[in-house]
Structure formats: C-alpha cells, structure tokens
Amino acid sequence: MVDLMQMFLDWHVSQCPPPPETFAASGLQEDNRCVLISTIDNPGWNVGVKITATNLEGAEMTPVKLDIDDRWIICEIIHDEFVGIGDQYKLITILQYFHELFNKDGWKAPPHEVDVNGNTSHLAERLQAWYAAQCQDISDVPPGVQPWHDRYGLSIYGDENRCWRVEIDISGTNLEHAAMSPVNISYSPDDWMRCEITTDDYGTIMFCGEGDPGKLLNILACFFELADKAA
Secondary structure (H helix, E strand, O other), X not given: OOOHHHHHHHHHHXXXXXXXXXXXXXXXXXXXXXXXXXXXXXXXXXXXXEOOOOOOOOOOOOOEEEEEOOEEEEEEEOOOEEEEEEEXXXXXXXXXXXXXXXOOOOOOOOOOOOOOOOOOOOHHHHHHHHHHHHOOOHHHOOOOOOOHHHHOOEEEEEEOOOOEEEEEEOOOOOOOOOOOOOEEEEEEOOEEEEEEEEEOOOOOEEXXXXXXXXXXXXXXXXXXXHHHHHO
C-alpha cells in the first residue's frame, strides 16, 4: 500500500520553492497556509490544498459525493483548491483521492527529498484511528456534557516556506496528564523541529510540533511515541 502521508509530504515539498537563506526557524506564517488537514465537529476531517502554481494548477476532477448512513465524503476542486471533507474514518480515503489526482501525470517523488529516521510507516492510518477513538457516540455522552470532538480536535498545516505545524488537543484523552521532554532541533533552515506539550489561555492541553519541510512525519512519530507510552 502506498504510504499516503509520505507521498502527500513529498508532493508538497516538491511544489514549493526552497526557503530563503535568511529564513529563521522562528515559527510559521499562518496567513501563508497552503495545506491544511484538520478535524471538524461532525465529527470528521477537512483537507484543503491550494494547487495554484503547482503541477496541478488547472486540474479537474469529477466531484465525489457519497452519503450512506453516518459514513460520508465530499472531494472536489473549488477555485484551484482541492477540498476533501468526510466522517472520522475518511482521512485515508481523502488522501487517496488527492494521490490519484497528482499521480495522473506520472509524478514521482524526488529521490531523497524527505529524510525520515525511524519507523514512520502508516502514520496517516494511526492518526485516523487515534482521532476516531476520541470521537464519542452521542448516546454515550451524559446529558449536558459536550463530546470531545465538539470541543477539541487537531490540525496540520504547511505554509509557503514548506514548513509544517501540528496541533493536537489532548485534553480529555488518556494523554491529558502525559509528560514529555521538549524537542528542540535548530541546525539550519533545512533542519529544525520543535515538539512540546503546551497549555493555552483556555486551559486546553495540546501537543504542538513544528518543523522544516521534511519533519512532518517526524513530528507525527513524536506524537505517537508519546501515545504509545501512555497506552
């Protein structure tokens, strides 16, 4: 099976210009987001990829719209953006539709474009499974209590400098009281990553990671290393 998250990362990296020499590993520019993978409170997934100025600019696809019981998905291109939304089990399917789109012209990942150490295979599947496990059946939620997916979620986004940020709410999960030593790597504009657990002004506990173009899988692997310890 194609490693969908790896292919998604390789495609994104190959379409974006390298960071300028003056680029500093000081965080991402939220107004320059060109890739977003996030959750919605239905519950479900939302994937958006701007394809302007990429090898997919002007691409067309037959819209996908399926709705059977509580399983649903919509994928289409709107104003030069691939948009995919679906239920909590549809992240893999959405990435598959996007993979089919950019793979039509025989696109191949550049060799050694992304260097990932350790076992990072099937991270998209693990991410989908972890999120689905947090989504509660409404009938199991006590009256007056909001289910986890109504209050919390996760987001992954990449900006025009090809850098990534991952935010995963762990409040209300078995990771709520987990601890980890912060990761802080900053060798060059092409080799940096930060991962830590933070608490925002509203008391939400989050796993936060950000890094250079090749670090998306490393950040997710760091999160699942934390999850495995807490299991």
